[in-house]
Amino acid sequence: MSTISDVAERAAVSAMTVSRVINNSGYVSAPTRDRVERAIEELGYVPNALARQLRSKRTKILALIVSDITNPFFTTIARGVEDVAARHGFSVMFCNTDESAAEEAQYLQVLIERQVDGVLLVPTRRGGASFRTLRAHRVPVVVLDRRVNDPFVDSVRCDSEAGAYALTRHLISLGHRRIAVLTGRRTISTSVDRVAGCRRALQDSGLVLPGELVRFGGYNFGSLNQTDGYEMARSVLASASPWPTAIFAANNFIAFGVVRALHEAGLAVPGDMSVVAFDDLPADWAMDPFLTVAAQPAYEIGHRAAELLLDRIAGDPDAIGNAVVFPFELIIRNSSSAPRVTEAARA
């Protein structure tokens, strides 16, 4: 309501001096500073960030664009981002695309208009328009969670392929030979990489991943309608012959659905069917049995990505991209065990 001029008038100084007090910049004598601070207090003056931003050409706003704001994986990332941002005086705008490229483009447009200083993006596409747009407007970007084609873009993610490989090795070491793999959309690198990891692990043991045991989720991977895992598991039970002895779920939501479908079918986990999954999040801990997982350091991913973005904002906009790949953590719990020896397996 009151402006810097009001404060200046009341303290009998110039607006510039008030600005110096507020920003702790330049020299201000102690008595003057006192008078100004008193005036600020009395008027309840709050600086107008808009004017400041217009002048300084920096908004101290970061945007975080994810594909599903209701997924704890992404909100945990958000916490990591938030903590780093706050420490540097930045605010975060949190946006949700639902895996829609149109939504993503729409958000970018708004964010560029709003002059955000940088963008953290879980991209719906592997390359192209979004990055061109951002570069055209000189908005630094860090890609989260997924691989992209652009070598100039910074990125922070977890090693999906290696995580899937390790989980699958674990199953194989327990004696599993037929493993179903339920994953997300084909357009998303994590979906594809996790299948690739499973396949490589099987091949390294002289096994194969037959097409009938692989399912790519539909549009709803990571979206509100989290029934894909359930549907895919039912689909496998309905059509695969013989049944697999274990199921690999490519993320937490899929795992939820799988466990639910197995319960419904009267199959015990891990007695009748082992289950392993990516992600390890609070909600998972309510599951019975407690899942064997490849855990991703979500908080750290957000944390590191925000640091990278702030560095980029402060530093060279044209430097080569920095690709950070975090290790997963293999956590073996109660959802995986040796397969029951069936007629089919003996054959």
Add this chain to the structure above:
Amino acid sequence: MSTISDVAERAAVSAMTVSRVINNSGYVSAPTRDRVERAIEELGYVPNALARQLRSKRTKILALIVSDITNPFFTTIARGVEDVAARHGFSVMFCNTDESAAEEAQYLQVLIERQVDGVLLVPTRRGGASFRTLRAHRVPVVVLDRRVNDPFVDSVRCDSEAGAYALTRHLISLGHRRIAVLTGRRTISTSVDRVAGCRRALQDSGLVLPGELVRFGGYNFGSLNQTDGYEMARSVLASASPWPTAIFAANNFIAFGVVRALHEAGLAVPGDMSVVAFDDLPADWAMDPFLTVAAQPAYEIGHRAAELLLDRIAGDPDAIGNAVVFPFELIIRNSSSAPRVTEAARA
């Protein structure tokens, strides 16, 4: 990068005319409009929202402040808010307090500096400082999820007391007489109201809620460390005598912990112990057994609150507060059944 003047120059018109084209305000001849649009296209011009906001004194930004951004209840609310906001050209800043009044105050300060047009708040306190601050700066606010003392504040929430009452009635009708109630912090209205609802239901049936069967969660209700439900359930099993035959969990996270603690203790749900809970969210659906709940319309709460806030922004800032109380939905599933008749119960 390029400004309205650049566009004006290229189109050989004044900046004002460009402004008219952008905003569809005032009269512009078709040929002029064409030239301007071409220039905009050629330059890749994007209007600077900051300048616009400074001039118009409206940012078209809403803030949504919740106590735990990782809780799907709140992110589902966020979706409701987001959808309404986007439809009206507003952006949303999503903030997380972790139930800390200091964080809340800190955010409000920043948001006021950033001139947000309105605030949606899940308050950490029942009244006081936050509302005074917002009113002093004429920032409209709508309170979410919780009751507050201030009659001038708009609010949107679900009927916690009635929901708890209904769930407890359900348990009583099944034959339960001893019911443990595990809830959140005492300072939060939903925690208290849910206990009150349970107590009233018991009293209406001539029963009591003994102190030894009530647990108030610690600081971490709705925070990252979601072990409170687990700890509280273990505490009840360790000290209550005789055991309750049912447990009421005041939110989804508490329910997770309860089910886990019961599994660990080798107790079957609902065979040995019935469980009912507030909230019904995607992650819950992975639970076994599928929970009996009082479901809150989280999306609708966010949706309605955002509408209310936009109305308030457009309308009378001093009108009396509007308190919207949504009904819960009682969903009876598999986690509740008649209690096993024990020695204690027969006594």
Add this chain to the structure above:
DNA sequence: TTGTATGCGTTATCAC
């Protein structure tokens, strides 16, 4: 140590 002039990019107002 403090003040003045100027401009950030846009739009309201009034004039033509």
Add this chain to the structure above:
DNA sequence: GTGATAACGCATACAA
């Protein structure tokens, strides 16, 4: 229909 001017609130550059 279109344009000139001023102003939003602040900070940069320079002067005193």
